[in-house]
Amino acid sequence: MHHFAYRDGILHAEDVPLPAIAAAIGTPTYVYSSATLERHYRVFRDALAIPDARIFYAVKANGNLGVLMTLARLGAGADTVSEGEIRKAIAAGIPPERIVFSGVGKTAEELAYAVGAGIHQINVESEGELEALSAIAAGLGRRQAVVLRVNPEIGAGGHAKITTGGAANKFGISFAEAERLYAHAANMPGIAIEGLAVHIGSQIDELSALEAAFRRLAEIVRGLRAQGLAVTRLDLGGGLGIPYAMSPPYEHGPGLIEAYGAMVRDVTAGLDVELGFEPGRIIAGNAGILLARVLYVNARADRRFLVIDAAMNDLVRPAMYDAYHEIWPVSEPEPDAVRLAYDIVGPICESSDTFATGRELPALAPGDLIAFKTAGAYGASMSSTYNQRRLVAEVLVKERQFAATRPRQTYEELLGTDRAPDWF
Template sequence: MHHFAYRDGALFAEDVDLREIADKVGTPVYVYSSATIERHYRLYEAAMASTAPGKPAHVFYAMKANSNLGVLKTLAALGAGADTVSEGEIRKALAAGFPASKIVFSGVGKAESELAFAVEAGIYQVNIETEGELDLLSKVAQRLGKRQEAVFRVNPDIGAGGHAKITTGSSANKFGVSFEEVHRLYARAANMAGVRIMGLAVHIGSQIREVDAFEAAYTKMRDLVLALRAEGHRVDRLDLGGGLGIPYEVPKDFDHGPGLIEAYAGMVAKLMQGLDAELGFEPGRLIVGNAGILLTKVLHLNPRPTKEFLVVDAAMNDLMRPAMYEAYHEIWPVAEPAEGAKTIAYDVVGPICESGDTFTAGRELSALKPGDLIAFMTAGAYGASMSSTYNQRPLVAEVLVKGDKFAVTRPRQTYEELIGTDRAPPWLP
């Protein structure tokens, strides 16, 4: 479930009226619910704990979904680990309170300087994705007088996901080492002075709403663990990645119950029974997706003979998902519509000078006017984290709600800050 609901004719985030946030912070603004983040994490953690009795089940939150400091601190306080994909994410995870011993470093293109920072920080695990990275990590760790624990991310040639751009497990994708190469690489790594190879990792995609593809990939991974052990190798860890999806078409009485999570956990527990390995999980969207909204204000109406445009102050630079993935987001007016209120089919668009700056076409909404507030629902994942300053628009503000309190956790970028990041070449006045 999420904690956004109508109360006394207005949309609230927990116990905070969204109109108050719009008045004090301005729009567009992302608003996150602490209660939703906490509920989803606890539900997921409890389910994963049942998958490997007697062995730890590590939950590493995938920071790329939402790296807001308030969100990160909320999850760190709950005991989560962090799945990172850059030095910047490692640094932010540490700043948010995640211990280095709970940080995983993933990603297909790790630079030498990034690996050096990760090794010096003493992170839990590096997920190796290429033979070149294996050699580089060993060299870096030896130079620093350390032996870094690592696993091989394996590409199972089983891709899944809600869109081609978020499918990562196919052989056509850039991620991981192939099944054909992993035996040779594991044997090489076992004899390296700078790497202590601990096991395997896999991640097949994102926004997956059924367990069949996971089961097929995990079956291959289980068999690979057993085959490597038969060759005399130590395989203590199996990182199963993330990718469980969430519903984006969310009715107002929606309760995000544990059905999919329980089905996934049950499948993992059955498949991994007797494997005697520490399991790792990397959820992102599942934890924060329904926990956030993008609050925006109607600027103009632009009626045409065949359609009506609703122009809002949020744009594709603030919420990229519809333009990039043709993604769907529910749109709720902040003022609760009256029963049986007139609806109009709107094309909801932003101010960016591109036709692609369209959030939805022909969406039936209650009649709106300039100054009205609307909320793009289920925007807590891959919203603010993918935002940009395209068209020289300042980065959007972010707010975290806790009960009847709220705090700005990322102020809206000022124009002075935006322009101040540039430097003129010395030969120009």
């Protein structure tokens, strides 16, 4: 469910008409719904039905300060993959004891910052990282809580580029090495080894691969305990998929989250561990849209290009993953409106700056507003200044209010990050 709907012929975000945001902030602009973020977090939490489960929202999906503050007030923690994300989470009001740090390439500086900040745990992904972290933490007089991220050699996801649990993927410690490294970590001076973690991919809409990965993790837990080693935590990652088709028939049927919760409870029954989860897309995806304006309609004999002011630097998913986003006109079309096939493209000098090909929409004209649905995850967080285009603006809506939580970058800010070499 989301809170973007037509009222009196105009698409609204909660109680705010989108043309009001376009007039005040301009386009292209991401618009997020507080009500949707809050609802999705509660639905996920309640579907788990696991007392004391820890939910670490995946900041990489959408690191907007307003989004993080909204979730922080509901009790969410943060799954982070850089020092910058840790700092952003803390700035949003998420305390360090509700933050985990993941990623295969953490630098010494990042590890030192995380240890010093007192975060809940670091998800270690290699033996080299384990050794480096132990030395850093011991040097700071700390023993850092750690879980080992295991690669279960079971990959899943909506695209090859978002599959992370296969044997050929770069993530995690091999299944065969997990018990040896866990025992080694138990004797390291800067390490407090607590448990295991796994994350096999993103946009997963069928639970068999997740269940198989979790059962492999449970197998390791039993093996470790048989050796007398304590295991108190399991971090089960994220990856549940969401519907990118916002109108029936939906891509995924209802009940996926509830079925996931039941599966987790079954697999982990009797393990007596603290369970952690890292949802991202499932919280933020349908909570955001990208608002854009039509610049030109370029009609040819065999096709019709709809040129808009948003570009692949604002929303890279279609170019990067061949991702699908529904596109809605902000002015509600009449039920019998003629529909035309458009190639919807942006202004960047790349043929890949194409959002959709042959997409049927009501007739549109220069100046009309459109909304890319399901753009709240991996939209603004992956945006850039390619072609020296200013970073896209972001807006958070709450009922009748809205605020620019990332104002559109100015040209002075864009150019101000550059420095001329001394010899010029």
